[in-house]
Amino acid sequence: MKKFLMTAAMATCLMSPAMATDISLARFFGACEDAGTDTKASVGEACIIQSIINAASEQIDGVTVETLPTDWGNYYDQLKAAFAGGTPPDVFVMHRHRVPEFAGLGALGEISGDLEGVGIDSGDWSENALAAVSYEDGVYGVPMDFHANLWHVNMELMEKAGLVEDGKPMLPSSPEEMLEHAQKVKDATGQNYLAADFAQFPIGVRLVLAMMWQQNANIFDADGNATVDSEAARNAITAITQLFDAELADPQLNYADSQQSFLNGEAAILVNGTWVVDFYTAEAAKEEVALDTYYAADFPTLFETGATWADSHMWAVPSTLEGEKKEAALKVLAFINDHNIDWARTGHMAVRTSVLESDDYAALPHRSEYAGTAEIARDTPPSERYGAIQDVLNRELQAIWLTGKSVDDALADAQIEVQDQLDR
Amino acid sequence: MGQQTSGRRGLSETGAALILISPFLAVYGLFLVYPFFKGVWISLHDWNLLEVAFNPDAKEYVGLRNYERVMWGKGITWGAFAAPVLQILGLIGIGAALWLGRTARVSRATAIALGIAALLLFVLPGFHPGEGGRWYDRRFWPTVGNTLVFVALAVPGVTISALLLAAALNRETRAMSVLRTLFFLSQVLSVTVVTLIWQIMFSPRQGLIANITELFGGSPIVWLTDERFAMAAIVITTVWWSLGIAMILFLAGLQDISKDLYEAAALDNATGMKAFWHITLPNLKRTITLVIVLQIILHFQVFGQSHLMTQGGPNDTTQVLVRYIYQTAFRDSELGRASAMAVFLFVIMGGFSILQFVLGREKD
Numbered sequence: 036m037k038k039f040l041m042t043a044a045m046a047t048c049l050m051s052p053a054m055a056t057d058i059s060l061a062r063f064f065g066a067c068e069d070a071g072t073d074t075k076a077s078v079g080e081a082c083i084i085q086s087i088i089n090a091a092s093e094q095i096d097g098v099t100v101e102t103l104p105t106d107w108g109n110y111y112d113q114l115k116a117a118f119a120g121g122t123p124p125d126v127f128v129m130h131r132h133r134v135p136e137f138a139g140l141g142a143l144g145e146i147s148g149d150l151e152g153v154g155i156d157s158g159d160w161s162e163n164a165l166a167a168v169s170y171e172d173g174v175y176g177v178p179m180d181f182h183a184n185l186w187h188v189n190m191e192l193m194e195k196a197g198l199v200e201d202g203k204p205m206l207p208s209s210p211e212e213m214l215e216h217a218q219k220v221k222d223a224t225g226q227n228y229l230a231a232d233f234a235q236f237p238i239g240v241r242l243v244l245a246m247m248w249q250q251n252a253n254i255f256d257a258d259g260n261a262t263v264d265s266e267a268a269r270n271a272i273t274a275i276t277q278l279f280d281a282e283l284a285d286p287q288l289n290y291a292d293s294q295q296s297f298l299n300g301e302a303a304i305l306v307n308g309t310w311v312v313d314f315y316t317a318e319a320a321k322e323e324v325a326l327d328t329y330y331a332a333d334f335p336t337l338f339e340t341g342a343t344w345a346d347s348h349m350w351a352v353p354s355t356l357e358g359e360k361k362e363a364a365l366k367v368l369a370f371i372n373d374h375n376i377d378w379a380r381t382g383h384m385a386v387r388t389s390v391l392e393s394d395d396y397a398a399l400p401h402r403s404e405y406a407g408t409a410e411i412a413r414d415t416p417p418s419e420r421y422g423a424i425q426d427v428l429n430r431e432l433q434a435i436w437l438t439g440k441s442v443d444d445a446l447a448d449a450q451i452e453v454q455d456q457l458d459r
Numbered sequence: 460m461g462q463q464t465s466g467r468r469g470l471s472e473t474g475a476a477l478i479l480i481s482p483f484l485a486v487y488g489l490f491l492v493y494p495f496f497k498g499v500w501i502s503l504h505d506w507n508l509l510e511v512a513f514n515p516d517a518k519e520y521v522g523l524r525n526y527e528r529v530m531w532g533k534g535i536t537w538g539a540f541a542a543p544v545l546q547i548l549g550l551i552g553i554g555a556a557l558w559l560g561r562t563a564r565v566s567r568a569t570a571i572a573l574g575i576a577a578l579l580l581f582v583l584p585g586f587h588p589g590e591g592g593r594w595y596d597r598r599f600w601p602t603v604g605n606t607l608v609f610v611a612l613a614v615p616g617v618t619i620s621a622l623l624l625a626a627a628l629n630r631e632t633r634a635m636s637v638l639r640t641l642f643f644l645s646q647v648l649s650v651t652v653v654t655l656i657w658q659i660m661f662s663p664r665q666g667l668i669a670n671i672t673e674l675f676g677g678s679p680i681v682w683l684t685d686e687r688f689a690m691a692a693i694v695i696t697t698v699w700w701s702l703g704i705a706m707i708l709f710l711a712g713l714q715d716i717s718k719d720l721y722e723a724a725a726l727d728n729a730t731g732m733k734a735f736w737h738i739t740l741p742n743l744k745r746t747i748t749l750v751i752v753l754q755i756i757l758h759f760q761v762f763g764q765s766h767l768m769t770q771g772g773p774n775d776t777t778q779v780l781v782r783y784i785y786q787t788a789f790r791d792s793e794l795g796r797a798s799a800m801a802v803f804l805f806v807i808m809g810g811f812s813i814l815q816f817v818l819g820r821e822k823d
Binding site: 108109111112115116118119120121136137140141142234235287288289291292295296354420422423426429430431433434437438440448451452455459 | 507508509510511512513514593597662663664681683684685686766767769770772773774775776785786789790791792793
């Protein structure tokens with residue numbers, strides 16, 4: 036028996052690479068069970084990123100990567116709790132909008148001096164991408180994408196309503212025109228014009244923000260003054276509520292239901308991010324899915340200036356990481372950076388100039404249809420209280436379209452609450 | 460005899476008792492008492508979760524300011540009829556307590572407990588921001604209100620349906636024992652599974668409920684995002700989920716009632732509903748009290764249903780206290796403020812525990 040145990044122990048030692056460094060990796064995007072290691076074949080955010088991670092674990096010598104649970108909703112809460120408990124993950128994904136909060140507290144590792152050593156050429160990142168991972172004078176992460184809101188279009192419904200020209204959807208250039216288009220779709224097809232998650236996830240907030248930016252307004256300024264209660268906000272909100280009032284859109288659908296309604300052919304337009312382009316392309320190809328001809332359009336300019344809500348995913352390491360672990364973690368970042376083109380398959384915009392200019396990138400499905408999005412990508416000014424502020428807006432906007440609160444009251448309340456958040 | 464034994468073994472009864480309960484005390488002290496006092500201590504500080512993690516000196520003692528910032532406001536005044544419905548209910552409660560205490564229909568302790576509760580109901584809702592005033596935290600009291608509504612709906616819901624089920628299933632046949640197990644099964648599921656099941660049930664597109672409404676020609680209700688139904692939806696889910704334990708407690712209580720009582724009642728022509736009303740209910744009084752108080756304490760801590768099914772929405776109508784504490788602590792990193800709210804929740808639940816203690820001591 037003893038001999039058997041000894042042999043077993045020795046066998047285990049021999050089987051595992053002697054110097055393997057375990058890297059724990061935290062991410063959202065949801066779970067993908069059988070992602071495999073083929074980074075070229077996977078579909079959808081969850082599976083594409085997991086296949087890249089699996090491949091990294093397999094191909095980087097002496098590094099194994101363990102992916103932590105991938106739940107979306109509580110990601111940042113978990114991450115903070117892990118930091119507070121002194122056990123942050125070795126590598127983790129985050130949004131650009133969280134950099135002020137995390138880097139401001141010294142949670143993120145500054146890696147500008149380490150990039151070259153692991154083969155990351157930060158000169159290849161587009162200017163915006165570098166800005167996304169920069170805070171004060173340091174570089175705090177490796178950018179992975181830009182993502183933004185698009186108008187996902189069901190071309191068949193648009194065609195029936197006479198809203199297609201030269202194979203492109205005709206999108207409105209003013210709120211009034213949007214109402215006209217919506218009525219045309221309703222009259223011709225009986226279906227809704229526009230669907231989006233107005234009820235839970237803050238897609239409705241991003242819509243209103245985009246339309247405020249299009250009027251060169253914002254919800255707060257760089258000096259920390261709330262500017263929500265404004266004429267621009269009223270215009271933006273009315274542009275949407277006019278559709279609800281005329282029953283040309285349904286405010287009660289949440290994320291899953293609004294997406295389903297689009298795929299079922301019950302809405303001509305779905306406002307959602309770049310992250311679903313490959314998924315909708317795959318769905319549209321299926322026989323049993325009502326959506327057949329799918330088009331991914333830039334968010335139209337309904338006011339003066341083009342703008343759409345955008346953010347950026349990036350990978351970071353904790354400031355406490357050192358030595359071998361840090362080196363291994365950076366190798367993982369480099370591997371992800373190398374696979375920027377694979378990640379772009381989701382529909383996200385790439386961050387590396389060499390990828391952006393490549394033929395492979397241009398050949399991605401629907402890519403040329405929303406080529407203008409990079410130009411109009413916007414976000415609110417940086418704030419440590421981004422999450423809480425989005426939540427205030429989400430609540431007050433929901434109050435308008437779900438509970439009948441007057442726009443004036445909701446904006447007055449939002450103004451006070453956003454200011455409270457900025458003052459804290 | 461205790462003396463003799465202890466003489467021989469060198470261990471007094473107290474000593475033995477201490478040794479035997481010491482594992483419990485250690486765990487209890489380490490994982491409940493210490494964290495509790497630490498929580499109270501944190502609530503007296505301006506304490507950023509992440510900042511303190513990187514620099515333990517980043518906290519600042521602020522006394523009771525967190526409590527003030529959460530519960531109080533600028534220019535708060537008190538009016539006897541600021542919230543007429545609640546306050547009149549409170550007045551009626553005070554009157555009832557006085558009358559019940561005078562006429563000795565309930566014990567002194569019960570009358571006092573009822574009186575205090577009614578007084579609080581009269582006094583607390585009277586506070587409101589006066590001209591130009593405002594609550595510092597405009598979400599806190601509405602959130603407390605939502606939590607109270609949830610408790611007020613879920614507790615009777617669970618208690619009544621569990622009682623009826625228990626009465627119906629209290630027979631010794633195989634079918635009944637299978638049904639008892641089935642009804643208890645939902646209790647063993649975790650909150651994630653329960654909310655997932657019910658999100659599908661409530662879905663206006665593929666949900667069972669929507670399909671049934673459509674079958675009868677109605678248009679499906681969008682349960683989770685309609686302000687009239689969102690709270691009802693999480694209450695229904697909760698009732699379904701926490702029925703089991705209450706039912707088991709009632710079954711135990713039912714089996715304690717002597718069969719002779721029912722036989723005697725049957726001779727007096729009291730069967731069925733009559734027997735239930737005159738025999739079963741009075742004999743279950745203590746179990747009912749226990750179940751109600753346990754449920755109250757349990758449901759004040761509601762979190763998962765609201766967090767996972769409605770995200771507190773629409774427009775905060777299902778935002779509950781624990782979810783607010785969680786968001787304040789983890790999303791906003793304001794641990795001190797969150798702890799102050801948690802202490803408030805503790806005081807409420809402590810109050811109900813004392814109530815149970817008082818009612819539980821009462822003689823029949």
